[in-house]
Amino acid sequence: MDFREKLSQIIDEKREMLIDVSDQIWDYAETGFEEVQSVELLCNILQQEGFTVEKGVGGIETAFIGTFGESKPNIAILGEFDALSGLSQQGGLAQAEPVQLDGNGHGCGHNLLGTGALAAAIALRYYMEEHHIPGTIRYYGCPGEEIGAGKTFMVRAGLFDDVDFALTWHPGTQNGVMSMSSLACYEVSYRFMGKSSHAGVTPHLGRSALDAVELMNVGVNYLREHIIPEARVHYATTNTGGISPNVVQAEAEVLYLIRAPKVAQTEGIYQRICNIARGAALMTGTEVEIIFQSALSDLIPNKTLETIMHHNMTELGVPVHNQEEIVFARDIRYTLSEEDKEADIRDIPELKGKEISDMLLPYKESSVVMPGSTDVGDVSWVVPTAQCWIACDALGTPFHTWQMVAQGKTSIAHKGMLHAGKVIASTAIDIMQDLQIIEKARLELIERLGGETYQSPIPKEVTHYILRLHTTKVVGFLGS
Numbered sequence: 154m155d156f157r158e159k160l161s162q163i164i165d166e167k168r169e170m171l172i173d174v175s176d177q178i179w180d181y182a183e184t185g186f187e188e189v190q191s192v193e194l195l196c197n198i199l200q201q202e203g204f205t206v207e208k209g210v211g212g213i214e215t216a217f218i219g220t221f222g223e224s225k226p227n228i229a230i231l232g233e234f235d236a237l238s239g240l241s242q243q244g245g246l247a248q249a250e251p252v253q254l255d256g257n258g259h260g261c262g263h264n265l266l267g268t269g270a271l272a273a274a275i276a277l278r279y280y281m282e283e284h285h286i287p288g289t290i291r292y293y294g295c296p297g298e299e300i301g302a303g304k305t306f307m308v309r310a311g312l313f314d315d316v317d318f319a320l321t322w323h324p325g326t327q328n329g330v331m332s333m334s335s336l337a338c339y340e341v342s343y344r345f346m347g348k349s350s351h352a353g354v355t356p357h358l359g360r361s362a363l364d365a366v367e368l369m370n371v372g373v374n375y376l377r378e379h380i381i382p383e384a385r386v387h388y389a390t391t392n393t394g395g396i397s398p399n400v401v402q403a404e405a406e407v408l409y410l411i412r413a414p415k416v417a418q419t420e421g422i423y424q425r426i427c428n429i430a431r432g433a434a435l436m437t438g439t440e441v442e443i444i445f446q447s448a449l450s451d452l453i454p455n456k457t458l459e460t461i462m463h464h465n466m467t468e469l470g471v472p473v474h475n476q477e478e479i480v481f482a483r484d485i486r487y488t489l490s491e492e493d494k495e496a497d498i499r500d501i502p503e504l505k506g507k508e509i510s511d512m513l514l515p516y517k518e519s520s521v522v523m524p525g526s527t528d529v530g531d532v533s534w535v536v537p538t539a540q541c542w543i544a545c546d547a548l549g550t551p552f553h554t555w556q557m558v559a560q561g562k563t564s565i566a567h568k569g570m571l572h573a574g575k576v577i578a579s580t581a582i583d584i585m586q587d588l589q590i591i592e593k594a595r596l597e598l599i600e601r602l603g604g605e606t607y608q609s610p611i612p613k614e615v616t617h618y619i620l621r622l623h624t625t626k627v628v629g630f631l632g633s
């Protein structure tokens with residue numbers, strides 16, 4: 154029996170337990186930095202499986218590390234488990250129906266992500282013990298991927314400094330290795346303070362903070378033409394200053410996401426946006442407070458590790474689906490737009506007419522920068538990192554939708570999740586069979602950084618992510 158079969162066997166033996174963990178995290182549906190029950194569950198399982206668990210790492214209550222082993226190399230398996238607000242949806246149902254109105258939902262499949270990574274860590278722990286392979290497995294419990302970039306805080310706290318390589322995955326609609334960079338991103342709130350007054354009787358005595366928000370947004374929209382086309386700037390008014398038009402709004406707040414391929418470019422655009430905010434305050438006679446919430450870096454791909462991951466994906470094949478699963482995927486696809494379906498299989502003619510992907514995408518290095526962002530980027534600056542997609546959803550399913558929540562608790566998703574565990578564990582063992590690969594991956598990272606060293610994009614004075622409690626509705630920000 155080769156190592157992939159053995160690792161797969163360990164995961165298959167723990168199948169029921171792993172599915173149960175994933176489904177429970179799906180049920181908890183806790184949003185970023187509030188993943189208390191999900192963390193409790195994951196930590197309990199890690200302890201049961203012989204890992205030493207340290208909670209509250211990096212000064213974040215819901216960040217943790219589960220460790221097994223003592224010697225080098227140190228292997229990081231990254232797990233996420235946060236949900237999105239406003240996306241409550243019944244599992245296994247192909248029509249929009251929330252479990253709870255305005256409730257949360259796992260619209261990015263992080264219940265699967267965290268549990269698939271857990272499967273890999275557990276399989277590695279038993280395999281390495283049985284075969285006397287030196288090394289330490291660390292499961293990194295990374296909170297708040299969708300808001301606040303938990304990993305960026307964890308990297309800044311030095312939690313990855315002695316790691317030799319990191320592996321992770323993300324559920325999606327395709328099977329393949331991810332080999333593209335992603336956009337760096339800043340998350341910044343602009344809070345305007347004015348003076349309230351009766352809007353009908355004494356408007357001249359008021360200073361409207363909401364006017365300032367509107368003028369700032371207009372200013373930024375004019376800025377768009379004069380920034381690099383790869384950049385993305387989007388905003389949400391998180392505090393309108395109340396719902397009474399007859400009150401001049403004394404306070405209002407807008408949240409911005411500022412993205413560009415590199416941190417330095419993001420910083421430049423951020424500074425210009427801050428000036429626009431100051432201009433809006435000047436125009437309206439209000440004051441502005443700039444609250445830097447969080448940030449994340451662009452992703453540095455690592456071909457050395459990616460080709461090994463791809464090789465293991467080739468050896469392990471892709472998840473196979475039965476007729477019932479294909480029919481459910483078809484029902485989900487009835488609810489998707491033609492554009493959604495088409496966008497997913499563009500340039501992949503083999504998938505035309507399919508409901509779920511049944512193929513592995515060929516490995517190709519891409520110079521295209523994914524227009525989303527991930528805090529895996531910060532890990533990839535300090536540790537050679539590889540990640541893959543595994544199909545857990547019908548083709549065309551967009552992220553952060555009720556359709557993705559609905560599929561997160563089905564046998565399609567469970568199959569993908571267990572498969573991801575096998576891919577990650579096999580890739581890790583493959584790498585450890587030839588320690589020169591680790592050195593090669595490290596040298597590749599140095600070369601790709603071209604003399605740059607990691608600087609945290611989060612300013613020193615921002616010690617932790619601040620949940621903006623008056624925010625009317627929190628949706629997914631930084632992640633994807």
Ligand SMILES: [Zn+2]
Nearest residue numbers: 261263632633
């Ligand atoms: Zn995600």
